Amino acid sequence: MELLPNTEKELLQQVASGSEQAFGTLFNAYRKKLYTNIYRLTESRETAEDTVHEVFLKVWLNRATLGTIDNFGAYLQRMARNYAVSGFRRMAKEALILSELKKEEANQSFSEQPAQPEHQLMSKEVRDFIRQAVDNLTPQQKTVYLLNREGGLKTDEIAQQLGISVNTAKKHLADALLNLRRSVNDAYGPYAIALFVFFDIYRA
Structure with a gap:
């Protein structure tokens, strides 16, 4: 159900x-589209459903500020994406910590080694893996990827610096991200999508 700007x-x-009836109308108008967009990102019906309810709960709790919002649809999408990304980061952290603990238990060394900070448990193995995957990219892909992700350059700036077209820079970046996602997916399976977000390799 599409709402006219004035009606919205x-x-x-x-x-x-404080109108619950108006809140219900907004919920019914945006629920399906919000669910669809989050499902495309997460590929999880449960996560998409939970995200929709969490977002609208926050909308209701912060309803006093709604009168200042010009584009409610964009506001919802931004909230939902932030919520989903935060969830992915938690999933990645939990999965990697669990992986490290299982390895230590398998080696029967858990009780012999001092406890490590959570961020060390979580990040070292996967960060090393990502670095190796980046090193395995073609020289062009690696250069464009590093200039974009570590150098903070946009594709038009990369194109100018390297003396290539913008389309070529975009293609190298897209190919680099695709290859990195494939490597992570092969290595980490069900946790891959969480790691895509955690290490910012899910989009150009």
Whole structure:
């Protein structure tokens, strides 16, 4: 159900004043689209459903500020994406910590070694893996990837610096990310999508 801008603004003002009926109308208008977009990102129906409910719960709890929002659809999508990304980061951290603990138990060395900080347990193995995967990229892909992710350059800036076209720079970056995602997926299976987000290799 699409809402006209004026209708949406009126509903937001009503929700800000505490109208549960107006809130229900907004929920029904945006729930399906929000769910679909989050499902595409997470590939999990449960996560998408949970995200929708969490986002609208936050909307209701912060309803007093709704009157100042110009684009409610974009506001919802931003909230949902941030919530999903935060969830992925938690998943990645938990998965990697569990992986390290299992390795220590298998080696029967868990009780003999001093406890490590959580971030060390979580990151060393996978960061080393990502670095190796980056080293395995073609020279062009590696250069563009590092300039973008570590140098913070946009593709047009990379193109100018390397003397190549913008489209070529975009292709090298897209190919680099695709190859990195494949490497992570092969190595970490069900945790791959969480790691894509955690290490920022899920999008160009």
